[in-house]
Amino acid sequence: MTSTLEQAPPTTPDRRTRVARFLADNGALVGLVVLCVALFIATPDFLTGRNLLNIGIQVSTVAVLAFGVTFVIVAGGIDLSVGSVAALSSMVSGWFFASAGLPGWLALLAGLLTGLLTGVVNGLASAYGRLPSFIATLAMLSVARGLTLVISDGRPIPTSPQVSFLGSDVGPVPVPVIVLVLAALVASFVLNRTVVGRSMYAVGGNPEAARLSGLPVQRILVTVFALSGLFAALAGLLLAGRLDSAQPQAAVGYELDAIAAVVIGGASLAGGVGRISGTVIGALVLVVIRNGLNLLNVTSFWQQVVIGLVIAIAVGFDVLRRRTRTG
């Protein structure tokens, strides 16, 4: 089995290709470090405690949202509804607390449950209804946002103390950052250790081979979207906690940030490839760029241009990485 290995003469490692490969494999991480160093040099405001905490809080929403999307993308689908689902979940939670008078912690659970349910609907539509996930979740993007507006009548609703706690600090540490770390551990555990998680890679890599191996592909897809909805709800509650209220226009367009974070983190939109650690880095890249551009007084119009370019570069790295692998 290893005869080729033993007979191989000690190859002189070609330093250039090794460096190229490391850069390609860890492009997002290298990019993040370069970015931070550049900002550190460019502005004294970057490396301050307050700014870093600020970054931490902002990353938490994007990253938690993106964890759910990571599951979906690894399984070969896409979820465009997470931003709307985040808003809907926090709104439902707020409504149960403020209008229905449910205890705060039950209201929080209701929010999470809302995300889970919308995810299940997405999953059923794409696994059993055979809708492409792009279409199913595009529809949900609109439906969930609409329901949010219906429930709130277009006005913010105050949140329960339990949800507000999600936006507070424990000592010097913002709760969202703690939630981020816990969510990352859970997501990574699900993806790497559980049967469902490992199956996601198979389903995304080659659905037909997965099916012919006896994996319950449809059930796995429903689980994947359900998880995505659940993480979206959590992100929505984090956001609401920070503002002490559920906003009808919360998280508009966040689905694109989430997808960008996942892709920058090295996942392939073709499915079968992706990691939670990559997604964390991807989310950091996005947030740090935005933060840096703010500190440098670049207008939000130009920020969009820059973010678009970063996504293009990240995907370019992905292509390069594939080439060094197979070539």
Place this chain on the structure above:
Amino acid sequence: MTQQPLLTLERVSKSFGPVTVVSDVTVHVHAGAVQVLLGENGAGKSTLIKMMAGVHQPDGGRVLVDGRPVQLPNVHAAEQLGIATIHQELNLVGSLSVAENVMMGRIPTRFGLVDRRELRARARAALDLIGLDVDVDARVGDLGIARQQLVEIAKALSVDARILVLDEPTAALTRRETENLFRVVAQLRARGVGMVFISHHLDEIAEIGDTVLVLRDGHAVAEVPASTPEDELVRLMVGRSIDEQYPRGTGPVAEGTEVLAVDGLSSAGSFSDISFRVRQGEVLGIAGLVGAGRTELLRAIAGADRYDAGTVTVRGRRLRPGDVGAAVAAGVGHVPEDRKAQGLVLDASVNDNLGYATLASTARMGLVDFAGQRRRAEQVAGTLRIRMHDIDQPVRSLSGGNQQKAVFGRWVIAGSTVLLLDEPTRGVDVGAKVEIYELINAITAGGGAIVMVSSELPEVLGMSDRVLVMRDGRIAGELSAAEATQDAVMTLATRDVAPAQP
């Protein structure tokens, strides 16, 4: 030969990371000659021809065309020099038509628009050359592997190449299509085209080859004429001789209990009214021409496709149609005909691929049993001699024959007792084939049952206790091992043969 070779790989080497796959090999391709490459799975044959095709660039050595050193940085550069390649793994676009695939990259246009008539006509001509009778407008994804292979061949033939490289083109073909292909090869040879040919069917070598370069572990170990006797070729290739190609004993105990029962199974357009039984310890071979419905039948039994009527029963338990999970739970394993499209998750590791069928059944509280999985995978990789440098390497980077063994290995790990094998040894070398046959014997000796479909008739005849012959979706007859001869099978398979369905 003193004549200048069309193409030479001169002392080329190739490594992937720390692993040297081809080392210091020289190959010449002469005009009007067929250079055969021979070697075990993973010996480096495909890697070598990928250096001719511009897919890989050699780390050491040179590529010469007409005696002049050239660079082949990409596939296009090779094509420009008149090198056409049929790769071992098919490279077709399933959602496009046959015609579009055949003419890929050379779609004829008029006023900037696709000239459909010309497209169809040229594709038709290429297909006729190899005698493939399919609708040029059919979707390639709807064709079986054999026909896809023929489309791939037609595609390579339709470019006017000076050098044609064929990497295991006959692995999925039955004798009839192989003969068609060889007729074309003979014509090309007469026209002065230089060819490279790879096959694990040793009888084909003397038939169309001129010289044979034997590779072992990436080294060239011998260059011999193609007329060299087969057992000598085997000895050169594996370093030992193989006593018995088909080590099947005298068959099962006559009274073994019934394991698989198929009754009145029908599926419109594929097969109709199929009934048979398989007993414990038995190997049932299914023979027939390409398009006779053998693959569709196996898929239906395995739960991969639904069917219109009939039942499948395993050990008295009726299987739900179209439910692979239920079939797997009942002990059914299915090796599909196309390992790349249906068998493997190419970007996942060898370890993962070997474990998909047992992922859930070995888990504890929904958590994957990583240690156990690795142990089982390493063990079966050893039994099947899957050649790799690391069980965590992506299965994509294994050689074709070793990928095939990985699909088989999944069901060995699962301990499947009813194995449905569709081309189980496609692309597997002679030595490893015997190991797969031994495994088949071990499974049947342990009370398992096997249904085997193969385009290689000698394999079906050599390994089956009973042979069903299918024709146009129906059972044309059943032969006992004693009655089953090539002639008897072919007579049943072709009698009153209707024009082949597209």
